[in-house]
Amino acid sequence: MMKKKKKEIEEGNRVVIERENVFMKNLMEIDNDIPTYQPVGNVQVSPNSGRRTFIPDVDDLIKPQMHMTFNSLENAFLFYQRYAKAGGFTARKEGTKPLKAIDSTQEAGSSNVNSKSKITRRVPSIRTGCEACIRVKLITPDNLYVVYYFEESHNHSFVAEDDRYLLPENRSMNYVQEEAVNALSAINIGPVRAFNIMRTLYGGFDKVGATKVDFKNFKRDLNRYIAEYDADMVIKRLRRKKEFMPNFSMEYLTTAEGVLRALFWADGDTKRNFNIFGDVVSFDATYRRNKFVSFLCF
Numbered sequence: 001m002m003k004k005k006k007k008e009i010e011e012g013n014r015v016v017i018e019r020e021n022v023f024m025k026n027l028m029e030i031d032n033d034i035p036t037y038q039p040v041g042n043v044q045v046s047p048n049s050g051r052r053t054f055i056p057d058v059d060d061l062i063k064p065q066m067h068m069t070f071n072s073l074e075n076a077f078l079f080y081q082r083y084a085k086a087g088g089f090t091a092r093k094e095g096t097k098p099l100k101a102i103d104s105t106q107e108a109g110s111s112n113v114n115s116k117s118k119i120t121r122r123v124p125s126i127r128t129g130c131e132a133c134i135r136v137k138l139i140t141p142d143n144l145y146v147v148y149y150f151e152e153s154h155n156h157s158f159v160a161e162d163d164r165y166l167l168p169e170n171r172s173m174n175y176v177q178e179e180a181v182n183a184l185s186a187i188n189i190g191p192v193r194a195f196n197i198m199r200t201l202y203g204g205f206d207k208v209g210a211t212k213v214d215f216k217n218f219k220r221d222l223n224r225y226i227a228e229y230d231a232d233m234v235i236k237r238l239r240r241k242k243e244f245m246p247n248f249s250m251e252y253l254t255t256a257e258g259v260l261r262a263l264f265w266a267d268g269d270t271k272r273n274f275n276i277f278g279d280v281v282s283f284d285a286t287y288r289r290n291k292f293v294s295f296l297c298f
Contacts, residue, residue: 044153053153056087064134068147076136076145081169088158090167130155165206173210173218181219191215231260238265247271 042055056063062083070076077093084091135149164170173181177198184194195215198208205211226233238250247268253261266274 051155053155054157055152055154056083056089056158058083058086062086063152064147064150066147066150069139069142069144070136070146071144073136073145076134076147080134085164085167085169088160088164088167089154089156090169128156162206165209166211171210171214173214177208177210177215178218181215182222185219191219234263235260238263241265241267 042057044053044055045051046053062079064080064083068079070079077091081091132151132154133149134147134151136145136147138144139146159167180198181191181194184197185191189197192212192215195208195210195212198215199205202208235252238248238252242248242250245267248265249271250263250265252263255261
């Protein structure tokens, strides 16, 4: 009996080991199928220090050149920003400082490690001390901005072409998308589902022009704006209904500070129901999810 039990245990251990071997083999095959990340751009290695630098692989027509002129500082930045989009990195400007590059391929961290208990928001782009930039100066007689310095070597690799739609400069919601998020929210469709609808209509994530986070941030900002005027918006809407619907009634009360205290409205259907059925009690079943005080309608 003991020999039989021991044999069963050994057989079970053998099966477990075989399954683990098969699992590890499949896992290694999956790892081999995953393409390794290849740096984007032309890589140059210093023969002395071994330091690697990256140069964007872009058309010469959109690459800044020495002694180029622009009508304004804004046009100079737009030109450099177009060059950055094609190269796979982001650009920034700070007043009269150089138009510098930002590494968009690294993980974010604290921008000031020596600051006292300073909380830095995690963002997908950080500065890596990259010296790539252009510098322009104003020529007084012609009132033009001329490029007098251009450094195209970066200390970081660039974003792959398939992922460049995620760069901040390539992400923005247009008027139609903003109106769609606002309209869909009226029928209890949130920003994430609204983004999925847009993704389907446009034909892919990269065709939308924005991300789920952008949709959520827009809805957050919209709610933050409406929160200060929500009561006024309700009163104005009901007043317009009363103006154009002869059988519509509305009354409201406010406190001495002008805060809405009570609100009553009734349309034609509500009045007909009252005449037929008498008193009606309506319970708000979602009061636990409402930040405002719930009430009963009689």
